[in-house]
Amino acid sequence: xxxxxxxxxxxxxxxxxxxxxxxxxxxxxxxxxxxxxxxxxxxxxxxxxxxxxxxxxxxxxxxxxxxxxxxxxxxxxxxxxxxxxxxxxxxxxxxxxxxxxxxxxxxxxxxxxxxxxxxxxxxxxxxxxxxxxxxxxxxxxxxxxxxxxxxxxxxxxxxxxxxxxxxxxxxxxxxxxxxxxxxxxxxxxxxxxxxxxxxxxxxxxxxxxxxxxxxxxxxxxxxxxxxxxxxxxxxxxxxxxxxxxxxxxxxxxxxxxxxxxxxxxxxxxxxxxxxxxxxxxxxxxxxxxxxxxxxxxxxxxxx
Numbered sequence: 001x002x003x004x005x006x007x008x009x010x011x012x013x014x015x016x017x018x019x020x021x022x023x024x025x026x027x028x029x030x031x032x033x034x035x036x037x038x039x040x041x042x043x044x045x046x047x048x049x050x051x052x053x054x055x056x057x058x059x060x061x062x063x064x065x066x067x068x069x070x071x072x073x074x075x076x077x078x079x080x081x082x083x084x085x086x087x088x089x090x091x092x093x094x095x096x097x098x099x100x101x102x103x104x105x106x107x108x109x110x111x112x113x114x115x116x117x118x119x120x121x122x123x124x125x126x127x128x129x130x131x132x133x134x135x136x137x138x139x140x141x142x143x144x145x146x147x148x149x150x151x152x153x154x155x156x157x158x159x160x161x162x163x164x165x166x167x168x169x170x171x172x173x174x175x176x177x178x179x180x181x182x183x184x185x186x187x188x189x190x191x192x193x194x195x196x197x198x199x200x201x202x203x204x205x206x207x208x209x210x211x212x213x214x215x216x217x218x219x220x221x222x223x224x225x226x227x228x229x230x231x232x233x234x235x236x237x238x239x240x241x242x243x244x245x246x247x248x249x250x251x252x253x254x255x256x257x258x259x260x261x262x263x264x265x266x267x268x269x270x271x272x273x274x275x276x277x278x279x280x281x282x283x284x285x286x287x288x289x290x291x292x293x294x295x296x297x298x299x300x301x302x303x
Contacts, residue, residue, distance in 0.1 A: 006157035009063055010294040019151030020144060021289040022070035024132045029106045032116050044116065049083055055279030056154045057285030063290035066091025070119040070137060070144040073097050076104035076132050096143050103127045130164040134165065139211020152289040159186045166193040192235040198285060220246045228254045241299055243288065245281060255299035296300065
C-alpha cells in the first residue's frame with residue numbers, strides 16, 4: 001500500500017459549511033533549457049503544465065474533493081488539449097477554464113545542469129502574464145463564488161502585491177526567493193494580515209541577514225525562533241503561524257499552542273525517489289491549506 005493510499009481524507013460531514021482552498025497562482029505552460037557539457041544552452045523539446053498554483057492545488061486535491069478546491073486557468077488559443085484533459089481529471093467542480101485573448105502564458109525554465117531539475121534554476125516569461133485577483137475568484141461569473149466560496153487562498157507574491165491583497169482574504173503567504181534583508185520591516189508590517197508565513201530556510205536566512213549554511217535542524221530552529229520572536233514583538237498575540245520549509249528535513253512550525261517538526265514526505269534516506277523538485281514548495285503549501293481547512297486551522301491536527 002502506498003502512502004497516498006493511507007492519507008486520511010476529511011469526510012463530507014466534516015467539510016459541511018467549509019469553503020474552498022484556492023490559488024492566485026496563474027497557469028503557465030513551462031518550457032525547459034539545460035546546458036551541455038561545454039556550458040552551451042540546449043533547448044528541450046518538451047512543454048509541461050506549470051505554475052505554482054497548479055502544484056499547490058494538485059496537492060490540495062490529494063486531501064479534498066473537487067468541490068473544495070479551486071483552480072482558475074486562463075486558456076489561450078494555443079492551449080494543448082491533452083493539458084485540458086489532465087486538468088479536467090482533477091474534477092469538474094475544481095477547474096475553471098476562462099477564455100483569454102491571444103496566447104496562454106508561457107515561461108522558460110533554465111537549468112545550469114545537463115538535465116531538468118539539475119543545478120541552478122532561472123525563469124523568464126515567453127508571453128504576457130495575466131495576474132489573478134481575488135475578484136476573479138469571488139465575483140460572478142466565477143463558479144467558485146457559490147456554494148463553496150474561497151476560504152484559504154494560496155499566493156506567491158512580492159511585497160507590493162501582498163500589500164494590495166492583504167486586506168481581502170485570509171491567505172497563505174510564501175515569500176519570493178529574492179527578497180532582501182532591507183524588506184524585513186515590510187514582512188513584519190504585513191504579517192498580522194496573514195494566517196501563516198511559509199518561507200524556505202534560504203529565504204528566511206536572507207531576510208534575517210543570517211549566514212547561509214548546510215540545512216540542519218539546528219539551523220532551521222534557530223532561524224525560526226529569531227523570526228517568530230520578531231513577529232511576537234511586532235504583533236503580540238496577532239502574530240501569524242510560521243511554517244519554515246527545510247527540504248529533505250521537512251518543515252518546522254511555530255503556531256499558537258504548538259511548535260514542532262513535520263517530516264518530509266520522502267525521508268532523507270529516500271531522496272533517490274525525488275525525480276524533480278520543481279513545484280515542491282507550492283505543492284507543500286497546497287497540502288498545508290487542505291489540512292488547515294479540514295482541521296479548522298489547527299496546525300498540529302492539520303498534519
